[in-house]
Amino acid sequence: MSEGGANGLWLIAATFLVAFLLAVYPLPAWLSWARPEWVALVLIYWVVALPQRVGVLAAFAVGVVVDILEGAVLGQNALALSVVAFLALALYQRLRVFNLWQQAAVVFMLLGINQLLVQWVQNATSQGAQTLIFLMPALMGALLWPGTLILLRQLRRRYRVS
Amino acid sequence: MLVVVLALLLISADLRLNEMAVTRATLSNLALPFYWVVDMPSRVMGWGRETLLSRSTLLEENARLRAESLLLHGQVQQMAAQRAENIRLHALLNSTxxxxxxxxxxxxxxxxxxxxxxxxxxxxxxxxxxxxxxxxxxxxxxxxxxxxxxxxxxxxxxxxxxxxxxxxxxxxxxxxxxxxxxxxxxxxxxxxxxxxxxxxxxxxxxxxxxxxxxxxxxxxxxxxxxxxxxxxxxxxxxxxxxxxxxxxxxxxxxxxxxxxxxx
Structure with missing residues (x-):
């Protein structure tokens, strides 16, 4: 880890802040299921890019913030995002050699697991979705993965975060 | 895994413990800046719309609101009489x-x-x-x-x-x-x-x-x-x-x- 790495913490924090804002941005009712899982997307990017810095504990902390923002049961997103970070840590070497759309498929799986865990907790507290529509945010996230990846990679290289 | 156990503990604490309500209320203040920032564009739009309206539109709106206010005031007058009557009837019925x-x-x-x-x-x-x-x-x-x-x-x-x-x-x-x-x-x-x-x-x-x-x-x-x-x-x-x-x-x-x- 170089000095540039220690300085890069603000960039990681800033990308998560933007993801939080996008996660609560009001959408019309008919679009509400189409909101991609921004926070999980950004988290997956940083875990794959910097597995030695962003890991399960960071994911847990980010998840707690998301819970507070959404007013969800505390720990719901923390649980889901920790598991996603754990899986991403296990997968990152393979993920890096895939092309963009293969990566998107894996990201869809990861986001789907995230949604599934969130749904489990929600249904345990009796207010989840009734149909498979809860996978919609995962699908949107996977479609946006190439764009997110390219944008975040540009930022990371410009500011030499490693 | 430790973190998963921690998350599950947090979930059950939130669902079962009453003390968590206070913690949650405090924590929800953290969410305020995010909602405030996200709400900004629509607030700026609203401000812009009000500031850039033409004089005639404003006058028109003023007139309409004055008429509406007059109408509502008229209804309130009637309401006052009805309220008084209602209190008397309630008193007759011994209701509290x-x-x-x-x-x-x-x-x-x-x-x-x-x-x-x-x-x-x-x-x-x-x-x-x-x-x-x-x-x-x-x-x-x-x-x-x-x-x-x-x-x-x-x-x-x-x-x-x-x-x-x-x-x-x-x-x-x-x-x-x-x-x-x-x-x-x-x-x-x-x-x-x-x-x-x-x-x-x-x-x-x-x-x-x-x-x-x-x-x-x-x-x-x-x-x-x-x-x-x-x-x-x-x-x-x-x-x-x-x-x-x-x-x-x-x-x-x-x-x-x-x-x-x-x-």
Whole structure:
């Protein structure tokens, strides 16, 4: 880890802040299921890019913030995002050699697991979705993965975060 | 894995421990800046629209509002007489309390992003006297109740959420029922209405005041559909909420207190 790495913490924090804002941005009712899982997307990017810095504990902390923002049961997103970070840590070497759309498929799986865990907790507290529509945010996230990846990679290289 | 266990502990603590409510209320203040920033574009647009309006449009709007104000004042005069009469009649019947409600104007600054839950965020909190369980209205009817009061923001559960139910009565004949949210913003369902009950399409449902949570007499919904299936034990009654649940921005928080105690 170089000095540039220690300085890069603000960039990681800033990308998560933007993801939080996008996660609560009001959408019309008919679009509400189409909101991609921004926070999980950004988290997956940083875990794959910097597995030695962003890991399960960071994911847990980010998840707690998301819970507070959404007013969800505390720990719901923390649980889901920790598991996603754990899986991403296990997968990152393979993920890096895939092309963009293969990566998107894996990201869809990861986001789907995230949604599934969130749904489990929600249904345990009796207010989840009734149909498979809860996978919609995962699908949107996977479609946006190439764009997110390219944008975040540009930022990371410009500011030499490693 | 340790973190998963930690998360599960947090979930169960949040669900089971009452002390967590205080923690949550404090934590929800953290969410305020995010909702505030996200709300900024629409606020700037609103400001821009008001500032850049032409003089004639403003004058027109002024005239319209003055006319509306006059009309409402006229109705209030009539109301005053009716209220006095009502107090006298209540006194004759030896009934005790009449309710007069104080309100606080609040602004909606955010919607909880999870589409499975119908909650909104308001810009008033416990500092302004908001408390958990406080009813929320808009100009047309009841919207919901406060479920979490932070210092500067509060979270409101709408009447259409699947976890919400509200005691109502038919304004026409006083028939009581429970209106439950079914997770759709444009629909409520009445629970356990007998097939023979006198309820029709177009009936106005108002709060009944039973349950001690909502003050009596505020409009909740209009009956949209009544299905009497002989094979079912109860009639299926659907109603459309009167309040503009997904459009209202300026809302009223109601303080319920008893005044005018009579013998």
């Amino acid at each position: 309390v009449l309710l007069q409600d104080d309100v606080l104007v609040a602004e909606l600054i955010g919607i909880v992003p999870d589409p499975a839950r119908h909650q909104v965020v308001l810009n008033k909190g416990s500092r302004d006297g908001v408390y958990v369980g406080q009813p929320l209205l808009d100009a047309a009817g009841l919207m919901g109740q406060v479920v979490e009061a932070g210092t500067h923001v509060s979270r409101v559960l709408l009447i259409t959420d699947t976890t919400h139910a509200i005691p109502v009565q038919v304004n026409r004949n006083g028939l009581r029922a429970i209106a439950e949210g079914i997770g759709r913003l444009d629909s409520l369902e009445l629970r356990h209405v007998a097939s023979t009950a006198d309820i029709r399409v177009g009936d106005l449902l108002v709060t009944s005041g039973l349950g001690q949570r909502f003050p009596a007499g505020y409009p909740v919904a209009v009956v949209e559909e009544v299905i009497r299936d002989p094979g079912q034990a109860f009639a299926l009654v659907r109603a459309t909420p009167s309040a503009a649940l997904n459009r209202s921005r300026h809302v009223l928080l109601v303080y319920t207190k008893a005044v005018g105690q009579t013998e």
